[in-house]
Amino acid sequence: GESVGLHLPTLSVQEGDNSIINCAYSNSASDYFIWYKQESGKGPQFIIDIRSNMDKRQGQRVTVLLNKTVKHLSLQIAATQPGDSAVYFCAVVTNSGYSTLTFGKGTMLLVSP
Amino acid sequence: DVKVTQSSRYLVKRTGEKVFLECVQDMDHENMFWYRQDPGLGLRLIYFSYDVKMKEKGDIPEGYSVSREKKERFSLILESASTNQTSMYLCASSLAGDNEQYFGPGTRLTVT
Numbered sequence: 151g152e153s154v155g156l157h158l159p160t161l162s163v164q165e166g167d168n169s170i171i172n173c174a175y176s177n178s179a180s181d182y183f184i185w186y187k188q189e190s191g192k193g194p195q196f197i198i199d200i201r202s203n204m205d206k207r208q209g210q211r212v213t214v215l216l217n218k219t220v221k222h223l224s225l226q227i228a229a230t231q232p233g234d235s236a237v238y239f240c241a242v243v244t245n246s247g248y249s250t251l252t253f254g255k256g257t258m259l260l261v262s263p
Numbered sequence: 264d265v266k267v268t269q270s271s272r273y274l275v276k277r278t279g280e281k282v283f284l285e286c287v288q289d290m291d292h293e294n295m296f297w298y299r300q301d302p303g304l305g306l307r308l309i310y311f312s313y314d315v316k317m318k319e320k321g322d323i324p325e326g327y328s329v330s331r332e333k334k335e336r337f338s339l340i341l342e343s344a345s346t347n348q349t350s351m352y353l354c355a356s357s358l359a360g361d362n363e364q365y366f367g368p369g370t371r372l373t374v375t
Contacts, residue, residue: 159303182362193267193353193366194306239305248313249294249362250321255305 152177152244154254162260169227171257173240178221182243184251185214185225189236197225197238227259235261266290267367269354275373282341284370286354293359295337297321297329300351300369312337313359344374 153176163169175183181202186194200207200214200223207214213226227234237258241251270285288295294313298306298321308321310329318329326348330338337356341348351371355364 154305184362186366191368193355193368195366196363199363243362248311248319249357249360249364250296250308250311251362251364252308252322253298253306255303 152180152242152252154240154242154252158257159255160258160260162262163230165230165232165261165263167230169230169234169259169261171225171227171238171240171259173223173225173254175221175223175240175242177242177244178218180221180242180244183214183216183223184241184243185212186239186241186253187236188239188256194239230259230261232261232263235259267354267356267365269352269367269370271370272368273371273373275375276341276344277375278345280341280344280374282344282372282374284339284341284352284354284372286337286339286356286367287335288337288354288356288365289335290356290358290365291334292356292365293334294357294364295331296355296357296364297327297337297339298353298355299323300353306353309339344372346374348372349374 155174184199185197188194237256296311297309312331354367
């Protein structure tokens with residue numbers, strides 16, 4: 151089955167810095183990826199997604215990069231703010247018929263003023 | 264906005280008790296999911312349902328069962344709670360064919 155790994159459990163940055171959170175997946179046939187943000191005391195919330203036919207997708211202050219060759223994706227947050235402090239999960243669709251997801255273990259982003 | 268609600272934010276139960284965790288979504292979603300979240304392990308899928316009265320096992324179904332009698336409601340049942348089921352339980356829902364899942368706030372269950 152699919153496994154989703156994470157490179158760094160905690161990332162500490164200064165306000166205004168750019169943040170990069172990484173994720174690796176195992177199944178080269180995976181074709182849909184999602185980043186979620188989970189703030190303290192809340193459920194995960196969708197941030198951005200990307201399909202395997204794309205290398206890059208941009209949202210508001212966030213960019214997701216997908217490297218299918220090495221099975222790696224990253225989430226970049228520009229001009230990180232204290233409100234960005236949260237746990238970030240990457241997720242890979244593992245059953246497109248039922249839309250089930252396999253989640254990585256999460257990276258806690260800590261933003262200091 | 265999609266709203267997924269869970270019946271309790273915090274729950275304390277004793278070993279051997281039968282526990283019901285309820286989840287309700289208000290957006291007519293076909294798919295509903297139950298996860299548990301543990302430190303260092305991320306979210307792991309317990310069970311999911313793609314239609315009323317339908318259920319499928321996820322990655323860690325042992326010790327759990329589910330019920331979906333109505334489209335908007337998905338229940339997770341611990342037949343005989345054990346201490347290793349102490350965890351955060353998250354419910355999610357999605358439209359059929361849509362990969363984006365919407366999550367509830369979670370229920371932190373402690374089994375003593």
